[in-house]
Amino acid sequence: MEKEKALDLIKELSNANGVSGFEDEVVAVLKKYGKEIGELSEDRIRNLFLKRQENKENQPIVHLDAHTDEVGFMVQAIKPNGTLVFLTIGGWVASNIPAHRVRIRNSDGGYIPGIIASQPPHFMSESDRNKPLDVGEMVIDIGSLSYDETVNDFKVKIGAPVVPDVAFEYFPEKERMFGKAFDCRIGCAAMLDTIGRFQGKELPVNVIGSFSSQEEVGDRGIKVAVKEVQPDIAIVFEGCPADDTFSEPHMIQSALSKGPMLRHMDVLMITNPRFQKFALDIAKKYDIPVQESVRKGGGTNGAVINLAEKGVPTIVLGIPVRYAHTHYSIVSFSDYQHAVNLAVKIIEELDAATLASF
Incomplete structure (x- = not known):
């Protein structure tokens, strides 16, 4: 080829x-x-x-x-505030997951953007900052304000697959590929x-x-x-x-x-x-x-x-x-x-x- x-x-x-x-x-x-x-x-x-x-x-x-x-994620539940509870698919280390963009497949078959979020440092105690972060403490935020908006407008439901939102890049001078x-x-x-x-x-x-x-x-x-x-x-x-x-x-x-x-x-x-x-x-x-x-x-x-x-x-x-x-x-x-x-x-x-x- x-x-x-x-x-x-x-x-x-x-x-x-x-x-x-x-x-x-x-x-x-x-x-x-x-x-x-x-x-x-x-x-x-x-x-x-x-x-x-x-x-x-x-x-x-x-x-x-x-x-x-x-490897990726799956939507397990939807919170009243519209954010998504998720589980991992494949082997992940929890510390590599938050603060990254993802794509979530909705019921129309399209993929919409989201961000994996955790509690902001401004609201953490000193002990919170020092303890390991658990996947169960993270959510995916798609910009929704409620359960109804997530389901009816964004059309995201439980069982939806989630993938990292990353675009392929090639750097010819070194022949390296990022993605x-x-x-x-x-x-x-x-x-x-x-x-x-x-x-x-x-x-x-x-x-x-x-x-x-x-x-x-x-x-x-x-x-x-x-x-x-x-x-x-x-x-x-x-x-x-x-x-x-x-x-x-x-x-x-x-x-x-x-x-x-x-x-x-x-x-x-x-x-x-x-x-x-x-x-x-x-x-x-x-x-x-x-x-x-x-x-x-x-x-x-x-x-x-x-x-x-x-x-x-x-x-x-x-x-x-x-x-x-x-x-x-x-x-x-x-x-x-x-x-x-x-x-x-x-x-x-x-x-x-x-x-x-x-």
């Missing part, structure tokens, strides 16, 4: 509204770009599948996956780009991609998707948390502009060491920069695929994202490019015999 088209795709994916369970806008963007690449289909949980038209019968299946949802939802929209873009590189080409393996839903709330979509794909091997694209702005130098394992990250272990999965070595050897062979990590936290859709059927060798190809699970994230375009290039080279060198060796 040409650079400008890739940037357009990433921009549209980042700007799309799509907390877990409400990924419709994201799916629409992927359909727009994916229809030129292969055969598209959906299931009932809003997983979107992309199959190469060149796939053949009786070939091993390489499953590519990236999740479409983002929301790079976990995992940057992975979605990389996966679509990867599949597109094989248009018109013959491969000894079949490639099927799943843009899976609801990863941020317990890897739900992939549990359905893997049954549909029935893979022999898998690559999971992720927007992985970058650690280069807070870690000691010897602990930095997912820095910006140092290449994609291959994870040896996290809380939910120990990566197949043979497949991992194969991927690292490919990176070295083609001089593609890559980082390695061992994590004591986190987890990905890879854990679900890894445990499917008789066990599926799976690697996680992470593109570093600074400040994932906050309103604002930063990604290097070069990391995106290297992730796509590495995935392409890995797939090109896979065949039935190689898969058997894992």
Whole structure:
């Protein structure tokens, strides 16, 4: 995919509204770009599948996956003063939430702006200022003055999804991208780009991609998707948390502009060491920069695929994202490019015999 088209795709994916369970806008963007690449289909949980038209019968299946949802919020109740009580969707730290703009979907299907508010410091006691802020003490203010105005004029009801209100920006002089939802929209873009590189080409393996839903709330979509794909091997694209702005130098394992990250272990999965070595050897062979990590936290859709059927060798190809699970994230375009290039080279060198060796 040409650079400008890739940037357009990433921009549209980042700007799309799509907390877990409400990924419709994201799916629409992927359909727009994916229809030129292969055969598209959906299931009932809003997983979107992309199959190469060149796939053949009786070939091993390489499953590519990236999740479409983002962390956000949901309206739980409406107060008499018109403000919104909300719950978090996905993993948030309370201190990152207040004083930011959000978008709330109303009953007409449009999104209206709001601000996450907490008690102003002018009305806090000294003890109030020093205690940790709880999500239950925050509200979303849409400028309404009453319950009736919120429901009847703004048309906001309980159950409404809420997303961070952030617009994508690209800074070409440093090839850095700013925006929301790079976990995992940057992975979605990389996966679509990867599949597109094989248009018109013959491969000894079949490639099927799943843009899976609801990863941020317990890897739900992939549990359905893997049954549909029935893979022999898998690559999971992720927007992985970058650690280069807070870690000691010897602990930095997912820095910006140092290449994609291959994870040896996290809380939910120990990566197949043979497949991992194969991927690292490919990176070295083609001089593609890559980082390695061992994590004591986190987890990905890879854990679900890894445990499917008789066990599926799976690697996680992470593109570093600074400040994932906050309103604002930063990604290097070069990391995106290297992730796509590495995935392409890995797939090109896979065949039935190689898969058997894992």
